[in-house]
Amino acid sequence: MFIRPFKRDAPALLVTPRYFDLITDKISGRQQSSTSFVPKHLPVKEEDIDKLDRLISVSRNILILTGAGISTESGIPDYRSEGVGLYARSTNRPVQYRDFLKSEGVRKRYWARNYVGWPRFSSFSPNLTHLSVCKLVNDIGIARCVVTQNVDGLHTKAKTKNVIELHGSAFRVVCLSCDFKIERHAFQNLLAQLNPDVKIIDQMMRPDGDVEMTQDQVEGFNIPSCPSCAGLLKPDIVFFGDNVPKDRVEEVRNEVKLCDTLLVLGSSLTVFSAYRIVLQAADLHKPIAIVNIGDTRGDQHALIKVSAKCGDVIPHLCR
Ligand SMILES: [Zn+2]
Numbered sequence: 645m646f647i648r649p650f651k652r653d654a655p656a657l658l659v660t661p662r663y664f665d666l667i668t669d670k671i672s673g674r675q676q677s678s679t680s681f682v683p684k685h686l687p688v689k690e691e692d693i694d695k696l697d698r699l700i701s702v703s704r705n706i707l708i709l710t711g712a713g714i715s716t717e718s719g720i721p722d723y724r725s726e727g728v729g730l731y732a733r734s735t736n737r738p739v740q741y742r743d744f745l746k747s748e749g750v751r752k753r754y755w756a757r758n759y760v761g762w763p764r765f766s767s768f769s770p771n772l773t774h775l776s777v778c779k780l781v782n783d784i785g786i787a788r789c790v791v792t793q794n795v796d797g798l799h800t801k802a803k804t805k806n807v808i809e810l811h812g813s814a815f816r817v818v819c820l821s822c823d824f825k826i827e828r829h830a831f832q833n834l835l836a837q838l839n840p841d842v843k844i845i846d847q848m849m850r851p852d853g854d855v856e857m858t859q860d861q862v863e864g865f866n867i868p869s870c871p872s873c874a875g876l877l878k879p880d881i882v883f884f885g886d887n888v889p890k891d892r893v894e895e896v897r898n899e900v901k902l903c904d905t906l907l908v909l910g911s912s913l914t915v916f917s918a919y920r921i922v923l924q925a926a927d928l929h930k931p932i933a934i935v936n937i938g939d940t941r942g943d944q945h946a947l948i949k950v951s952a953k954c955g956d957v958i959p960h961l962c963r
Contacts, residue, residue, distance in 0.1 A: 681716040685937040688952035693960050695948050699905060699933055700961050706787040707903035708777055709921055713910025713936055715796050717771040717955045722910075741883035745820075749863075751876070756865035757857050758879070759835045760844050765814065766829070770802035773909065776958040778804040784962060789899045793911060793918050795881045808896055810888055810917060812881035821875030828879070838866040888917045900924045908934040910954045913941040 700706070712722035743750045770778075780787040782805050790807045792799055795814040799807045817831045818824070826834075842861060870877055882888055900906070906925040913919045913934075922942035925932050933948040934940055935957050943949050950957055 681719065681721040682953060683716075683937045685951070685953050688950065688956040692948075692950040692952065693957060696933055696935070696950060696957065697961060699931060699948060700786065700907075703786055703905040703931075705903050706780065706905045706907050707899050707921075707925075708780070708787050708790045709906065709908045709911065709918060710773075710777065710790060710792045710794060710799070711909070711911025711913075711918065711936075712794060713912070714771075714773045714777075714954050715768070715794055715798055715910070717773065717953070718768045718796075718798060720765075720768055720796055738884045741886035744878065744883060745876070751867060752865045753857075753862045755835065755867045756839075756842070756862045759832065759839065759842065759865070760857060762828070762832050763844055765796070768796060768798065770798045771955060773954040773958045774798045774802040774804070776962050777909070778802040779962045781805055787907070789903070791896050791899065791921065793915065795879075808892065808899070810882075810892065810896065812879070814879050814881055816880035817877050818880045819870035819873060819875045819877055822870060822873040824870050824872045824875075824877075825880070826877075831877075834868050835866075838868060882917075893917075896921060897924060900930070901928065903930060906930055906932045908932065908936065908940070908942060908946075909958065910936055911940065912936065912938065 712720070716722055739750060739754050744754060777787070777790060777799065781790060782803070788806060790799055790804055791810050792807060793810050795809065795811055797813055797815045799809075800813075800815075815828045817826045817828055842865065868877065869875065900921055903925070906922065908922065911918055913922060919941050922932060922945055926945040931947045932942065932945050933950070934942060934946045935950045935952060935954050937951060937953060939951075940949075
């Protein structure tokens with residue numbers, strides 16, 4: 645049985661001990677959390693939770709769209725949040741797809757930093773929001789599909805059914821010339837064999853697992869080519885400047901048609917591949933609810949907008 649943690653007369657009691665036991669039992673390993681990447685925010689208003697709860701209670705087929713804002717509570721920074729997002733902390737920007745294709749130096753830099761960041765990036769755990777989303781899909785059954793912009797695999801770790809990873813997953817590596825694929829942990833072992841002198845230390849983390857490294861470390865880094873065709877290997881994620889594969893776009897479009905409500909969690913909807921999901925839902929007159937700290941590009945289309953931390957809101961929707 646799922647325990648609804650929200651109590652009208654005790655709004656500070658957000659998580660009961662029993663509830664916490666349930667979620668920590670649900671995932672393997674220790675529950676990790678960090679608030680250092682969560683932007684400044686006010687406590688959620690009870691009336692906002694009530695409004696959202698009313699919409700959810702009459703919905704039978706919710707499509708949930710999630711962004712980097714739901715993973716900040718797991719300790720992964722987002723890109724754009726004021727003060728705590730990656731862009732506020734560093735002048736470096738994510739690699740562009742065209743640069744990755746044309747420059748060996750860019751690929752070395754990418755893979756060297758990705759190699760060093762991988763043990764930490766791959767160790768993050770789902771937080772209350774991921775686990776509540778899982779509950780809405782798997783157990784309560786009022787949400788049938790989750791579309792995520794995140795490549796951190798946390799919905800998969802939470803064991804959520806029917807997740808579409810819009811921008812792919814950092815947990816797979818693919819060849820750009822043939823259909824070779826390798827699981828990212830296995831690829832880490834290949835990189836370790838080829839780079840025995842590169843030491844892995846705790847570094848600043850990015851939303852895609854990237855970290856900072858010196859020029860010497862980067863230039864000396866060895867990258868394997870595809871064992872089948874000697875082609876270029878790349879993580880199975882949609883880089884900045886690349887497009888979401890057409891069949892995935894179609895799959896998402898179909899889910900928007902089928903849903904009766906769109907619930908957006910932790911996304912500023914700055915990236916068009918996510919924003920167009922909101923536009924399609926608005927065109928089809930589906931009710932749209934958005935939970936995000938701060939403004940989003942889709943606010944004008946939202947029936948309900950809650951500016952709050954997802955972990956303060958979403959567990960209340962699970963009954
Ligand atoms: Zn290949």
